[in-house]
Amino acid sequence: MNIEDFITRWTAREGGAERANYQMFLSELCDVLGVPRPDPAGAERDLNDYVFERAVSSTALDRASAKRIDLYKKAAFVLEAKQTHAKGGTKAAPDQLPLLPAEPEHLGRRSTAKGWDVLMRKAFNQANDYVHLLPTDHAAPPFLIVADVGHCFEIYADFSGTGRGYAYYPDRKGFRIYLDELRDPKIRARLATIWTDPHSLDPTRESARVTREIAERLAAVSKGLEARNHPPEEVALFLMRSIFTMFAEDVELLPKGAFTNLLEECLDSPAAFAPLLKELWEKMNEPDHDRRFYSAFKTHLRYFNGGLFEKARAFPLGKEEIGELLAAARRDWRQVEPAIFGTLVEQALDPAERRRLGAHYTPRAYVERLVNVTVMEPLRADWRAARTKAEALADAGDEKGARDAVRAFHHQLCATRVLDPACGTANFLYVSLELMKTLEAEVLETLVQLGEPESIGLETVDPHQFLGIELNPRAAAIAELVLWLGYLQQHYRARSSHPAEPILRAFHNIENRDAVLIWDGYPLTTVVEQNGARVETYPNARRPEWPEAEFIVGNPPFIGGKDLRSRLAPGYAEALWKAHKAMNDSADFVMYWWDRSAEILARKKTILRRFGFVTTNSITQVFQRKVMERHLNGKPPISLIFAIGDHPWTKAGRESAAVRIAMTAAARGKLDGVVWEVASETGLDTDEPALTFTEKRGKVNSDLTVGVDVTRARSLMANDGICSPGFKLHGSGFIVTPAQAEHLGLGKRPRLEHHIRLYRNGRDLTARPRDVMVIDLFGLTADATRRDYPEVYQHLLEAVKPERDQNNRAVYRDNWWIFGEPRRDMRPALTGLGHYLATVETAKHRVFQLLDAAVAPDNKLIVIADDDAATLAILSSRIHTHWAISAGGWLGFGNDPVYVKSSVFDPFPFPDPSDTIRARLRALGEELDATRKTVLAEHADLTLTGLYNLLEKVRAGTELTPIEADQKSRGRVLILKELHDQIDTATADAYGWPRDLTGEQILERLVALNAERAREEAAGQVRWLRPDYQIPRFAKGAAAKSGELDLGEAPAAAGEDLPDFPKNAADRPPAVLAVLDQAEAPLDVAAIARSFKKGGKRIEQAVAKVLPGLVRYGHVTALPDGRYAGRKAI
Known part of the structure; x- marks a missing residue:
């Protein structure tokens, strides 16, 4: 069927009966578009990926009355036809009211008259609900289509894969397609692509490529200007003015093509470039219309203002550099993606970052994920409520009241502020602006449908609502530009008219300052004399105020708590800790933003509704959890309403893997939330990373889990003094080879064998030992070392002391010849033991092994001062491993589990088995340890990690390669499996629990047992792990703690938080x-x-x-x- 026959057939007045047959209409549309017709529906629902009447499951409805999608194509669209919701249609409401829209006077044609179409709105809402009823292996399709048979289509899109943000596509001006517009081949091609390749229509894909190409051009110009010693700040301003001028040309704020033509002319006359450009920018900044005539363009210019063109300076450029600007100007600046543009421009302007241009930035989809939850979910809920009120008023015939309800929401939207207190180049603020402008387009369209004449005089969502704090002055300036570019992009997508002048306004909404610390004299520090040295100080250090906002969202800097002193300016960390008294000194830097936002959220009469932050995925570790727990359990409490514990962040590149992060969003009160877990991820090194998620709903715990809250488990006195990290050297010069050790006197100097010991770190245990030793002088003074071991002293003077002299901490500088953290408390626990237990702190597999007591453990090993193989068996069991994974943290690109002493070992309730079961556990532990050591001694190509990788594959039933099968045989992997199975059984018996508990049941029982043991200890009964060692040292303290037991808060009375029923x-x-x-x-x-x-x-x-x-x-x-x-x- 050709397009003319199709339009004539379906827009004919006598075709009314046919118009109710939407399946025929859509089938013939497929023919016109050149795409296959839908398949016949089959009895197997799972196979119906492109069919009419696709059934979807519902917990509220039985199968006989299941819901049906009018037309569904997996991974492409859900389509609902208005006709099926009309009276007599298959989806008509049982008690439908008579207020139905009149049929359009001219079917299939665009008209200036718009009406309140109840059935189109119902079809959209129904289609939106169907998306969330799709099978779990069907991602939310990118498109949602509402069809008015014979008249028009309304197209909505959400490329996030969540189905939570369907909005007009491509924009408010073009989302409604009338049948007569199908004559346009471009529109037919766009519709066909929705069928055949829907994700290719995601505008951010092309935008990312265009943006990266433009940034590369700007980097070339920046590099040339810096080579001529122009100040970097001036170069940045020059390029930002150039950028905006190119954009202004493409949206016709400047005459179309005029700036590009000027650059082309300057290729032949480079000397004219700087004076012409300087004059242009001065005219753009001139408030007097009569003085804004620019002779090169032969016209008066618009008034831009906004501060960007103040004191404009243009640099002379060579022909090649002008050519780079010309190439950039020829790109379509309407397609630039502001969400990544700022980052790329900053990289282009920074010589240190330029080599990584385009290889290290945050894909827009990741930013949007957090902004949607933090900002847009509550705003869309507000809009749904306002729209529902307007619908009720319109149904009652009160269209003025309906318009008032919509206008009231629009006013609220235009007054809503979003703060990013570490805004960088404003990617979070821009995405917030774009999504709020998209919502505003829906609001304005609704007003028009209710009879409100379109007016550009209405207030509007604009950059003044998007507030930022940024320490880097160049990033702050770029942030302002990004917001204005983004705002104007959205303006032209919704309107055909230009904004009111001045085009740019100096709102001063991006503040260039520190967000977490201020002091008297800021930003200058005070230099004082201390111990003969000049030291920077921060007098009266305190927390700065933040601008008020309804939402806070962002990505504060990632610095680990242990690195604050070394990564920040001298004295800054100490001032930070002093100013933030409630924070623990070991918390990561990002948590200072989280803590401040949580405090604001919990204030009385706060206007803050939600906050959301990107943090490192170490947020699940203990020091970060302590920050969150203080607020989650506070008065009033806040709740995590959204969390992802592990998510890729920056785009992966050749030089580095993608950074792994966590996302959290919080709201006031005791609320349930949702936790997403990444199920699959592909394309992390592209502009279109593809991630899928699983989700759990319920109370979200501080370890970002839903379900049993293992963080409520408290440390047990029974485990006191047994577990510790190994030695933290603070100086690689302590590590020596055996040959070096011999040269330093080992075997010659008396008792030196007590101070130069075998040394093992995590890689030594999981892979192969490096065969190195470590100099451990704990207990010796510097004088004694120099006298008794001069060779060692000389070596440390050269290899350790220079590095220690630069350390900010006095204790490390003054005691330079011993380890930075010599573990004074761990040493007595190891005294007298022939072996001790160790596990690698961060490792893919949680493996424990016995080490000879002569071996010095590195800081990345967790030491358990116990040589009982029964303890080894219990720690190696499924019960303890599941506990360790749930109660520990996660770290690194591989997202490996972290064994944290305070949250994993200290609260773990060991079983109290009979002598028979303990003996069985001991025998199994000894055999497990001996088997692994024998295998590794006999086969130099095998490693502990390799053995457990194979064991994991064997358990999963994965087919092994010939090489893996050989390793399985030589590595005795089946014997390892049998030993672990027997250990699991014996440990379950030791607890007296069933042997087939699920992971969740294990956690429930361990948390309950921990609470029972805590009650016992409060009553004076402690089940010591090593009583002979612990009782003399800790029993007195345990007795003092007896009777101290916090039973928690009483639950709130039922019903006290119920809402009032409205009087209106x-x-x-x-x-x-x-x-x-x-x-x-x-x-x-x-x-x-x-x-x-x-x-x-x-x-x-x-x-x-x-x-x-x-x-x-x-x-x-x-x-x-x-x-x-x-x-x-x-």
């Missing part, structure tokens, strides 16, 4: 909808009425009057038994 009838639909949206199961009228404070029978009639409207617009589903299901219940 127009406010009742959004209130009832909010109740149904939160309900896990369908509710009848009586149950809905009881969900309000002092509700019940007195408001049942009022509730019943609200429900038909909610059903008619597709917000809720009416069930045959009289109940109503909201989004969570369907």
